[in-house]
Amino acid sequence: MNLNYVLIRFFQSLLIIFIAVTINFVIPRMIPGDPIEAALSTKIAISGTVSVDVEEMAKIYRKKFGLDQPYLVQYVNYLKDLTTFNLGVSLVNFPETVATQLLSALPWTIGLLVVSTIITFLLGTIIGAIIAWPSCPKWFHVLVIPFMLTSTIPFFLLGIILLFLFSVVWAVFPAGGGYSPLLIVDYDLESAIDIAYHAVLPSISLVFGSLGAWVLSMRAMMISVQGDDYILFAKSRGVSPARIFVWYCMRNALLPQFTNLALTLGTVIGGAVLVEIIFSYPGIGSILFAAIAGKDYFVIQGIVYILILSLGVCLFLIDLLYPLIDPRIKYSD
């Protein structure tokens, strides 16, 4: 592997992250309204205290967080904080820091979403490849139709339906959470089974909700690859159909699918926030939900930062892995 290639891709990803966090800095300051005042008012409204001077308190907070300084100084401090992963403190769960809150939730989100996304990718790619094959039996096409229809429904709505059917009407699965309340989570078999059991419904809704997109894109790629000259030439040489299917068609159709997988993994945390909320899963999504309800500004910013970071990292990873799966792209240049 060429060091230059790695460095160039690394700085490209850094640039993307930089642009994104800059937007994350600019937009809140362009919009009228003061998040601190809003958060304080909510807090006061909840606690029922009336005799507090919100404006005075907000001033103190603003000074504490450096929000009374010129934008440029704020921006430099903001970038400095991000590089040290100093994401501030939660306004609602004071004095817990945003970073600790997010770090405890991240493994749950990554575990649930990455596993489901990879399952969906594998299933969708294989099904898409098969239905694009000219000698695919008719019954298989019919079998795929229901999955295509469930995939048009957003997965969080599918989650609601599944939750109702399988933990209310026919209560075979838990109604939410990442593990049983009485379980002491540890690295043992009992925990593993319990966690897997709780993950069944959320992952089914994620898999069924997005399978169709993978099927359709793989089918389209397979059909376009099948028209390529090297497929015809391979046929003319008597290469076995199985070999053509896997190594000539699928192997080439996979290239764009792979890019999509990396992009999806990058955005999956954002997209599946709602599934976590529906199933009260102890991941980033649930924290986001609580933070939005409590106007916990710094937590929201921290989560947005995590979203940006995960996309940046995934883009970097595709660039590193792509030459391995497509020999035409080399580690030079």
Next chain:
Amino acid sequence: MKKIPFTLISGLTLLSSIILFGYLGPIFVDISNYEVASVMPSQPPSSELIFGSDSQGRDMLSVTIYSIPQTIKIAIIAGFFGIFIGLSLGLLSGYIGGFTDTLIRITSDSLMTVPGIAILIIIATNVDTMTVELMGLTIACIAWMHPTRTIRSQVLTIRENNYIKVARANGLNNFQIIFFEILPNLLPYIAACLVASITGAILATVGLESLGLGTQDDHTLGTTIYWARRYSAILRGQWWWWGPPIAIISLIFVSLFLISLGLDKYSNPKLSTLNSKKRRSGNLENSQKDSPTANVLEISNLTVEFEKEGKRIMALNQISLNISENQIVGLIGESGSGKSTLANAVLSILPENGSVTNGNIIFDNKFVGNLSEQELNKLRASEMALIPQAAMNSLNPVLKIKDQLLDSLVFQEKDSVLKNKKIVHLLNQVGLDGNVADKYPHQLSGGMKQRVTMAMAISHKPKLLIADEPTSALDVVVQKQVMKTLKTIQQNLKCGMIVIGHDLGLITQFCDDVVVLYEGRIVEFGSVEEITQNPKNSYTQHLIDSLPKFDFQNA
């Protein structure tokens, strides 16, 4: 006129009935009970309250009917604004090019890398009161990048078409070209982008609203779901609360999905062509060949037809042709005359929409039409071979030359050491170095790729070799070398050979006999001398006349 796809019609019907339900509902049903405490709370559906009521005492039928137009409004604002921005920028970027293009491309690309949901959350958390209109505009902010990209790339393709150049030569100004020449051709893509934008907009709205970031003070389909969740209607089994909005959203998505499938036919016509089922080819009545002959290939009365958009097109019409061992036949004709179809028919690799409707192909005393797919494969892998027309694209880009050569050797060698030796030997035979085996196709020049395809074709010592315009992609110097190699190979193998070409000069230097094909029929057949000295057909005469004279003197 093309038939409108069933999916498009059913999708549009479904979508418009949902919209009509939302907009015309208030005429038939009194929807004034959508406010809190209008009816008895938490009632399941009954004859009085058809959709039941929520725990706040809202009539769910009223809420549902009231919220449909709201959600549709957000989707339309977001979809149309997104498309409007995307279309204008895409047109500017693709048509003007240069600095404008660079600027637009960089902006949209870098914005695309920012997670959309992140931007939406930032905007939505910072806005005090979210209205339906604001929600639509917010979503449009993140929805214009994708259409910009799609439209730009389509404009770039369209701009290169000849009719645009003709239009410009005819004195049409830029405005006229954009509006009368480019826009009409963009329509399917605009429609597809619009459907995608609206789908994305509804997904984003419902998502944000279910998070509690939407228009809580107003009723939309998403906020209904939010409130149902807030009051644990799911776990309490109050399905009538969240059921209708989810059902309607799902139906909207299903209809949009059907519409986009239908639009694919216009924006991506390739996807719908692979449906026709292939017929079994050949005449089955005379399945036994009476008298074995020395001919490697006997074609009699071969007719091949293609089906295109419901019409049948005859590609080959009553072709009869024999080829014996060690005979080289040149097959010549203009493009579209059926040359490559003939090659594909002999190898039984006609595309899905083509089939042999009459006649026989007898290869090595076997009726090709009677063989099973497996037997055919074996035949292709051991007795006949094709050197393809488009050598540039005829090799699998992701496999090493070695592995692709091995695919041609499946029936030949079992031992891996012998296999490797054979590969090097084959490559040397076509004038390539043995280390080419470890390279990928993109690392080779056009001439080298053509030689690799030749190595593959001769790997199993075929009895019949079909070279389909083996030099068409190469420059003149390389052409001569490749043809020379081909001749040596043929002399070593002593196989029957068909050389397809449109260059009469090249063919006459190389072949024993020449067949002239015109519009799917053989118009002339004879030895090279007969054809060049005394052509019977006017088309052949025309071909000969168009040759530069010095070609013959050098031959």
